[in-house]
Amino acid sequence: MKRKTGRAQARTTRGKRVENKEKTRRAILRAALELFAGKGFYHTTTKAISRKAGIAEGTLFNYFETKEDLALYFFEQELVEVIEWYERDRRVKRAALAEKLFAIIHHFLERLAPYEEFIGAVYLRALAPASKLSPWSLQTQERNLRYLRFIRGILAEAEAAGEFPPVGDFGAYAFGLFHLAIITYWLRDRSRGKEQTLALLDRCLKLGAHVLRKGWDW
Amino acid sequence: MGLVNKNEKSGAVARGYRLGKLGFRLVGSYVGYQAQNLLLGEGERAQRRARFQQKASRRVRDELAALKGPAMKLGQLLSMQTEMLPEEALRELANLQMRAPGMHASLARAQFKSSLGKYPEEMFREFDPEPFAAASLGQVHRAVTRDGEKAAVKIQYPAIRSAIENDFKLLRSATLPGQLSGHVPAALLDEIQRGILEETDYLREADNLEFFGKGLSGLEYVAIPRAHRELTTDRVLTMSYIEGETLSDLLKRKPSQAFRDLLGARLIEMYETQIQRLKALHADHHPGNYLFQPNGSVGLIDFGCVKRISFDVSELRRCYRRRTWRESEASARRFLALAYGRSVPYARARKILPLLEQWCDILYPQDVTADLVIDFRGDPRLESKLKEIRQQHRKRVLQDKLINPEFAFLMRADLGLHYLLRELGATINISEVWRRVSTAPAVGRHGCAFRAPPKAVT
Numbered sequence: 001m002k003r004k005t006g007r008a009q010a011r012t013t014r015g016k017r018v019e020n021k022e023k024t025r026r027a028i029l030r031a032a033l034e035l036f037a038g039k040g041f042y043h044t045t046t047k048a049i050s051r052k053a054g055i056a057e058g059t060l061f062n063y064f065e066t067k068e069d070l071a072l073y074f075f076e077q078e079l080v081e082v083i084e085w086y087e088r089d090r091r092v093k094r095a096a097l098a099e100k101l102f103a104i105i106h107h108f109l110e111r112l113a114p115y116e117e118f119i120g121a122v123y124l125r126a127l128a129p130a131s132k133l134s135p136w137s138l139q140t141q142e143r144n145l146r147y148l149r150f151i152r153g154i155l156a157e158a159e160a161a162g163e164f165p166p167v168g169d170f171g172a173y174a175f176g177l178f179h180l181a182i183i184t185y186w187l188r189d190r191s192r193g194k195e196q197t198l199a200l201l202d203r204c205l206k207l208g209a210h211v212l213r214k215g216w217d218w
Numbered sequence: 219m220g221l222v223n224k225n226e227k228s229g230a231v232a233r234g235y236r237l238g239k240l241g242f243r244l245v246g247s248y249v250g251y252q253a254q255n256l257l258l259g260e261g262e263r264a265q266r267r268a269r270f271q272q273k274a275s276r277r278v279r280d281e282l283a284a285l286k287g288p289a290m291k292l293g294q295l296l297s298m299q300t301e302m303l304p305e306e307a308l309r310e311l312a313n314l315q316m317r318a319p320g321m322h323a324s325l326a327r328a329q330f331k332s333s334l335g336k337y338p339e340e341m342f343r344e345f346d347p348e349p350f351a352a353a354s355l356g357q358v359h360r361a362v363t364r365d366g367e368k369a370a371v372k373i374q375y376p377a378i379r380s381a382i383e384n385d386f387k388l389l390r391s392a393t394l395p396g397q398l399s400g401h402v403p404a405a406l407l408d409e410i411q412r413g414i415l416e417e418t419d420y421l422r423e424a425d426n427l428e429f430f431g432k433g434l435s436g437l438e439y440v441a442i443p444r445a446h447r448e449l450t451t452d453r454v455l456t457m458s459y460i461e462g463e464t465l466s467d468l469l470k471r472k473p474s475q476a477f478r479d480l481l482g483a484r485l486i487e488m489y490e491t492q493i494q495r496l497k498a499l500h501a502d503h504h505p506g507n508y509l510f511q512p513n514g515s516v517g518l519i520d521f522g523c524v525k526r527i528s529f530d531v532s533e534l535r536r537c538y539r540r541r542t543w544r545e546s547e548a549s550a551r552r553f554l555a556l557a558y559g560r561s562v563p564y565a566r567a568r569k570i571l572p573l574l575e576q577w578c579d580i581l582y583p584q585d586v587t588a589d590l591v592i593d594f595r596g597d598p599r600l601e602s603k604l605k606e607i608r609q610q611h612r613k614r615v616l617q618d619k620l621i622n623p624e625f626a627f628l629m630r631a632d633l634g635l636h637y638l639l640r641e642l643g644a645t646i647n648i649s650e651v652w653r654r655v656s657t658a659p660a661v662g663r664h665g666c667a668f669r670a671p672p673k674a675v676t
Contacts, residue, residue, distance in 0.1 A: 099323070102324050193331075202321070
C-alpha cells in the first residue's frame with residue numbers, strides 16, 4: 001500500500017515538475033516575443049529575455065539553447081493554436097475547401113503579423129541545411145507530421161464530399177510547400193495591409209481548385 | 219460559393235492573353251473589313267459590314283464576359299465609344315457591369331481587416347458575411363451599425379488597383395495598331411484609365427456621395443446614401459442602406475402610365491440637374507443603380523464613376539435646337555469645336571453636319587417655341603430611322619476620327635438613361651423638365667452648400 005502511494009506521489013511530483021517546466025517555457029516565449037515585437041529580433045539580448053521572464057540568465061539556456069530553439073517552440077505552439085481555432089470555428093468548417101484553406105493560411109499570417117521581423121530572421125536561418133529549423137531537420141519532423149495530418153484530414157473530407165478527385169497524401173505535401181511560399185511572399189509584401197498577399201492567396205487557391213476539378217484545360 | 223465563377227481565369231497572364239487576343243482580333247478583322255471594302259460593291263459592302271459587326275459583337279461580348287475584370291469595363295467603353303457594334307450589342311454592353319472576382323466570406327473579412335485594422339464583427343452590431351450585391355470592383359454586404367442603423371458595406375477586391383494598372387499596360391500594347399492609325403486615340407485610353415482608377419478609391423466615392431447628396435437635395439424625391447466616414451477607407455465604404463426595388467421588379471407589378479411618366483420625368487430631371495447645375499454626372503447608368511419605391515421616390519447608388527462636365531451642355535442643346543451651324547462659318551466652327559473638340563480640323567468635322575441635320579429634324583423640331591415631347595415607348599418608324607442615322611454617324615465618327623474622349627463617359631451615361639426610359643415606356647415633356655431645371659433655385663452656388671467635385675486621381 002505504502003509503496004503504491006509513494007509511487008503515485010512520485011508521479012504527481014513529476015507531473016507537476018513537467019507542468020512547471022512548460023509554464024516557464026511559455027513565459028520565456030511570451031517575454032521573448034514581446035521583446036522581439038518591440039525591439040526587434042537582433043537587438044533583443046538573452047539577458048533582457050530572462051529578466052522579463054523572471055528567471056536567471058543561466059536558467060534560460062536550460063530551456064532554449066539558441067534562438068532557433070525558441071523559434072521551433074514558437075511554431076509548435078502556433079500550429080497547436082491554429083488547429084484548435086479551426087476545430088472551434090464552425091463557419092469555416094462548413095465552408096468550401098478553397099475558403100477553408102484560405103482561412104487557415106490567413107489565420108496563421110494574422111498570428112505571425114506582430115512578429116514579422118522575428119519570422120523573417122528565422123526564415124533566413126532555416127535555409128541553411130544544418131539548421132534545426134530546416135524543413136528536413138529531424139527536430140521539425142514531428143511538427144511537420146502533425147501539420148500534414150491536419151491538412152490531409154481537411155483534404156480527405158473534401159475528397160469524400162466529391163469536391164475534387166482524390167490526391168492522397170501528396171495533396172498535403174503540396175499544400176505545405178505552397179504555405180511556405182505564401183509566407184515568403186508575405187514577408188516581402190510591402191503593399192498596404194499586405195493586400196497583395198490576400199489577392200495572391202485567393203487567386204492561387206481558386207486556380208488550384210479549378211485545375212483539380214477540371215484538369216489543365218483552361 | 220455562388221459568386222465564384224467556376225470558369226474564371228485568374229492571373230495577369232491569362233487576362234493579358236485574352237485581352238491581347240481580343241484586341242488583335244478586333245483590330246485584325248477591322249483592317250480586313252476595310253481592305254475588303256475597297257474591292258466590293260455597295261450592296262456587298264453592307265452585307266459584309268453587317269456580318270463583321272455581328273461577328274465582332276459576339277466576340278466582344280464573349281471575351282468581355284470571360285474577362286470580368288477591369289478590362290471588361292474598358293472594352294465596354296471602348297466599343298461603345300468607337301461605335302463599331304450594332305445597337306443590340308451596345309445595349310448588352312451598357313448593361314454589363316464591371317465585376318471583380320467574387321470574394322468568399324473569409325476573404326471579405328480579411329480584406330476588411332487589412333483596410334480598417336479590425337474584423338467587421340468588431341466594428342458593427344451585425345454583419346452579414348455573405349454579400350447581397352456585386353459592385354464595381356468588389357461586393358456589398360448588409361450590416362447594422364453600433365447605433366442600430368442599417369448600412370451597406372462595400373468591400374473592394376484586394377490589390378485591384380495594381381491589377382487595373384497591369385491591364386492598362388497590356389491594353390495599350392494590344393491596341394497599338396489602333397492607336398497608330400488614330401482610331402483609338404491615346405487620350406481616350408487615358409480618359410478611361412482615369413475613370414476606372416478613380417473608381418478604386420472609395421474615399422473619393424464618399425466625397426461624391428456627399429457632393430451629390432447636397433447637390434440633389436432640392437429634388438425631394440431623390441435618395442442618396444450617406445457615407446459613414448469613420449467606417450470608410452479607400453477600400454471599404456460604409457454607407458446608409460437605400461431601400462427600393464429595381465426597374466424590372468417594379469415593371470412586373472404593371473404600374474400605371476401616369477406613374478411611369480412621373481418616374482421618367484424625374485429621371486430626366488435628376489440627369490439634367492446633374493449636367494446643367496452640378497456640372498458633374500453619376501456616369502454609371504446601370505439599371506441596378508436605380509432603386510424605386512412605390513411612392514415614386516428614386517434612390518441612386520454607386521457613385522464610383524462620376525464625370526465632371528467641362529463643357530456647356532445647355533449651349534450644345536441650344537445649338538442643336540437652333541441649328542446654329544447654318545448661321546455662319548464662325549458659328550459652325552464654334553459648334554463643331556464644342557461637340558468634337560478643338561483639335562479636330564474644321565474641314566474634317568464639317569462632313570458630319572448633314573447627318574446632324576437629319577438627326578435634329580427628328581429630335582429637335584424647328585419650331586423652337588413648341589414643347590419637345592418624347593414618347594419613349596417608341597414609334598417603330600422613327601426608331602428605325604434614328605437607328606439608321608446613329609449607325610451612319612458611328613461610321614463617320616470612326617472614319618473621320620472624331621472620337622472625343624470628353625464624351626466617353628457622357629455617352630455611356632446618355633445611352634444608359636435612354637435604355638432605362640425605353641424600358642419604363644414613359645412619355646415625357648422634355649422642355650418642361652428643362653425649364654424646371656434651369657429655373658430651380660441654385661443649390662450651393664450661392665449658399666456654398668457644397669464643394670466642387672473632388673479632383674481626378676492621376
